[in-house]
Amino acid sequence: MRKFISLSILLLSALLIFNLCFFICIDYDGNTRTWICYVFFHLAYALSLIGYLFTTRRRFAVLNKGLFSISLIYLILTTATSLLFCVISDYSIELELFVFLIELFFYLITFNYCYFSNRKAEIGIVKDLKNASKHDSWIAELRFMANNTEDKEKKQIVTSIIDEIRSCPSLSNPYVCEADIEIQSLINSLKIDYKKAQVTELDNYKRQICSAVKRRTEILKCSYHKI
Numbered sequence: 001m002r003k004f005i006s007l008s009i010l011l012l013s014a015l016l017i018f019n020l021c022f023f024i025c026i027d028y029d030g031n032t033r034t035w036i037c038y039v040f041f042h043l044a045y046a047l048s049l050i051g052y053l054f055t056t057r058r059r060f061a062v063l064n065k066g067l068f069s070i071s072l073i074y075l076i077l078t079t080a081t082s083l084l085f086c087v088i089s090d091y092s093i094e095l096e097l098f099v100f101l102i103e104l105f106f107y108l109i110t111f112n113y114c115y116f117s118n119r120k121a122e123i124g125i126v127k128d129l130k131n132a133s134k135h136d137s138w139i140a141e142l143r144f145m146a147n148n149t150e151d152k153e154k155k156q157i158v159t160s161i162i163d164e165i166r167s168c169p170s171l172s173n174p175y176v177c178e179a180d181i182e183i184q185s186l187i188n189s190l191k192i193d194y195k196k197a198q199v200t201e202l203d204n205y206k207r208q209i210c211s212a213v214k215r216r217t218e219i220l221k222c223s224y225h226k227i
Contacts, residue, residue, distance in 0.1 A: 015045055018079065026086050033089075033096055037082035040100045044078035044107075047071050051111070066114045074107040134180060135170045141187055145194050154194070157202045164210045168217040179216035183209060 018041055026034055051071025081103065085096055139162055146158040165183075172180065190197075190205045197205075 014075065014079065018082075021083075022086075033091075033093055034086055036093065036096055036100065037085050040104075041078055041082045043104070044071075044075045047107070047111075048075040067111060067118070070107065070111050070114055074103065077103060134172075134184060135165060138165055138183065138187055141191065145191060149194075153199050154202055157199070157206050161206050161209050164213050168213050169220050171220065175222075176216045176219050179212055179219060183212045183216065186212065 022034070022038060048068070048071040051068040078100070081099060085091065085099075142158050142162050142165075146155045146162070149155055186205060186209045190202075190209070193201065193205075
């Protein structure tokens with residue numbers, strides 16, 4: 001929130017200062033060249049807001065920080081160019097338009113390159129997340145059960161299941177989807193029956209879960225040999 005307020009104050013201050021300087025210090029009546037500066041400054045200001053919007057509305061904001069930085073640099077560069085053209089009077093309108101358009105052209109190229117690079121990285125991250133297994137959640141659920149019992153035999157059984165899960169590969173792929181579903185289903189059933197279940201029943205759960213985990217490991221090995 002503080003960062004948002006700070007950036008908002010910075011951008012509003014830039015807009016206010018530029019407009020005050022323009023209308024108080026510059027002779028803008030009938031001066032086409034100064035109005036060109038005015039238009040391009042406000043265009044850069046609008047693009048900086050769009051760049052900031054990309055950093056707050058997208059799934060992985062950390063990947064899009066560069067977009068706002070590029071827009072902010074373009075705003076600063078356009079402001080400096082505008083002030084320079086407002087101070088110097090010995091130049092043509094064609095030269096002024098050429099400079100502003102070149103700056104805009106390089107900004108658009110840089111912004112779009114950064115945007116598509118971020119999109120590619122974002123797709124890769126989402127793909128990795130989808131391919132990640134549920135090991136951590138399984139272990140967390142089982143550890144919670146083990147920590148909520150005083151029965152040493154029950155705790156030992158659950159701990160051995162955790163060790164078995166830790167011993168298998170943590171990656172996943174579509175081939176082990178059914179095995180993942182089976183393991184999760186067994187853990188869910190174990191959570192329901194855990195408090196009332198006898199040690200022999202827990203041993204049965206252990207055999208089923210460990211068997212599913214081992215089968216999952218074998219499927220993973222075979223599937224990666226195929227790739």
